[in-house]
Amino acid sequence: MSDFLLNWLINIPGFAAPFALAALGLIITERAGVLNLGAEGFMLVGALAGVGAMLNGSAPLLALGGSVVAGMLLGLLFAVMVASLRINHVISGLALVFFAQALVSFIASAERWNNKAIAGLEPVFLGQDVVIFAVPLLTLAVLWLLNKTRFGLSLRAVGENPGAADAAGIDVTAMRFAAIVIGAGLIGLAGGYLTVAVARIWVDTVVGGRGWIAIALVIFARWHPWRAVLGAVLFGCIEALIPRIAATGADVPRYFLQMTPYLATLGVMIWAALRGSDRWAQPAALGQHHIREERD
Amino acid sequence: MTTFRTFFRLMAASAILAAQGVTAQAEFAAVGNPSPAVILFGQSDDGGWSQSIDEARGTLEEELDLRIPMAEEVPESATAIRPAAELFIERGANIILGSAFGYSDTFKELSEQYPDVVFINPAGTTNGDNLKSVYGRTYESQYLCGMVAGGLTESNKLGFVAANPFGLVNWTVNAYLMGARQVNPDAELTVVFTGAWADPVKERAAAEALIEQGIDVIGQHVDTPTVQIVAAEKGIYGTGHHRDLSEFSEATQCSSIWTWDKFLKPEIEKIAAGEFEPAPYGAFLSIAEGGTDIACCGPAVSEELKAQVMAERDAIINGKHVFAGPLSDRDGTERVAEGEVLGDGDLWGMDWFVDGVSGQ
Missing domain, CATH: 3.40.50.2300 (Response regulator)
Structure with a gap:
C-alpha cells in the first residue's frame, strides 16, 4: 500500500505540470483581454518542436527551449490576427488549432518523427525533473509580473478597459502582442514537457485535448495563477491515480474518477456566479477588440 | 478525431x-x-x-x-x-x-x-x-501472442493496455490470456483501459502502473508503440498490435499484425x-x-516455444476455434457449451472476461 501511495505521489507532478504551465500561459494572455482558444495548437507545436529537437540530438532542456520558441512563433501569428487585424478571438483561436494540427502532422510525417522513442528529461530530486521545480517559481514570477510591475498593471488595464488604458497612454496593441507571445511561450513549454518528459514519443494525437482542459482550468481558477496550479494538481492526482488503481485489478469507477475534475470546475463556476464579481474575476474586456476611434 | x-x-x-x-x-x-x-x-x-x-x-x-x-x-x-x-x-x-x-x-x-x-x-x-x-x-493472432507472453513470463503476471472495453477489444484480452494459459496455466492478466485509442501519455501511465504491480510481459490493443517503448525502458517483454512493433522497441517479441x-x-x-x-x-x-496474422518471434523466444506457437497457428488455420466450449466467464457463467464455438454475433457483443483476467 505504501508503494502504491509512493508511486502515485511521485507521478502526480509530471501529470500536473503541463496543465499548470498551459494555464499560466493562458492567464497571462487572457488578463490582457485576449480570449485564447488556441491552447491545443500552441501545445501541439511546442510538443513537436521538443521531439524534433531531441531526435536531432539536442539536450532535453534545449529541446524545451525550442518548444517555447515554437509556441512564441505561433503566438506571433495569433497576435497579428487578433491584436493587429482584430479578427474575432474565438474564430482565430479555433482556426489556429486546426492549422497547428495539420502543420504538426505535415512536419512530423515529412521528417519521419512519428513513433520514435526519445530519451526524455531525467529526474534530479525526489523523482522529479527540473521543470517540476520551475513551475512554482514560474507561478510566483507570473504573479509578480501581473501584480507588482508597471507592465503587469498596464496588461491588466488593457484586459479590463482597453479604452481607458489607451487614454492613459498605454499601447493596447503592443500590450496584447506581448501578452500573447509570452503566454504562447509558456503553453508551448507545456506541450514540450508533455512529449519530452512525459510521453517521450511523438504521435499527432499526443496532446489529446489537454489544451482544452487547460482552458477549463483557467475558468476554474478564475484567472488566478495559484488556483490554476491547484487545479492542475487536482487533474494530475486523477490522471496518476486512475491507471494505478486499474493496474491493481480493482474494479474502479473509472468514469466517475475522470468526471471529478470537471465536476469541480463546474462547481467553481457556479460558486463564482453566485458570489458575484471579485478581483480575480474574468477580465472585463475578454474577447473584445479595441479600436481607438470607436466608442465602446 | x-x-x-x-x-x-x-x-x-x-x-x-x-x-x-x-x-x-x-x-x-x-x-x-x-x-x-x-x-x-x-x-x-x-x-x-x-x-x-x-x-x-x-x-x-x-x-x-x-x-x-x-x-x-x-x-x-x-x-x-x-x-x-x-x-x-x-x-x-x-x-x-x-x-x-x-x-x-x-x-x-x-x-x-x-x-x-x-x-x-x-x-x-x-x-x-x-x-x-x-x-x-484478431483474437486468433492475439491468442498466439498470448502464448509467447505466457512462455516468457517468470512472475506469471501479464499486463495488457487496451483502449475501450467492448467486443473487439475484449476478445483480444480474453484470447491473450487463453493463449498464455495454453503454455502456462498459472498465468494471470491485468488489463488497464486508457479510454483513448492513441494517447501515449495515458498508455505510458498504464504500462508503468502495471509494471509497478510486478508484470513482466505486456500486451496491447492501442494504436501507438508507447507500451512497447516503456517495456524496453523497464527491461520487460512486450507484444504489439497492428504491425510488427519490434521496429520501435527491442522489447517486442511478437505482434498481432494486419x-x-x-x-x-x-x-x-x-x-x-x-x-x-x-x-x-x-x-x-x-x-x-488473410486479415490478421502474427509477426513472430523475437530473440527472447526459445525455438521450443516458437514451435509451439507455430503449431497452434497451423491448428487455427486448419479450423481450431479459440473460443471453443466448454468456456465460462470469470463469474462462472457458462458462455460456450461443450462441443460448440462462440458465434460471430456473440464475439462482437463480448462483454465478459475469462477467469484470470483482472480489470474492468
Missing part, C-alpha cells in the same frame, strides 16, 4: 449486428481493369492501423502491377470522405478502399450513387451489392473478373483468409 474513433469502435459491435441484410445479387457489374484507390483516415506512416493498409497498398501495386493512389488523414465525416472518393472516381478509380468505421455511412451512400464502383472498408459496418466491410479475427494484401489481392482479382460476392454482414477474416 480520437473521439470519433472511440465512438466508431464502441458502435462497431452493435452496428454490425444491426447491419441491414442485403439481397445478394449474383451478378455485379463487372469492373474490367481494376483501378483501386485508398482513403486513409490516419497518417500513412502512423506506425499502426493506417500504415498497415498503406503497406498493403504498396504490396498490391507491385503484385498486381497497378498504380494505386492514396489520400491520407481524411476525417470521418461525409464532407471530407465524399470529395476524396469522388475525385478518385472521376479520375477513373473503380475500387475505393476505406479504412474506418466512421466511413461506413458515407460509403453506403456513395455505393448506391456509384453502382459500378466497388467499395471495401476495413473496420466498416455497412454492406451492399457493391460495398463490403472487412475486419480481422495482412490486408492477402485478402485484397484475390478480392481485387475477383472484382476484375466480375465475380465480386456481396456479403450481408461483410467479411470477418481469419488468419487463413
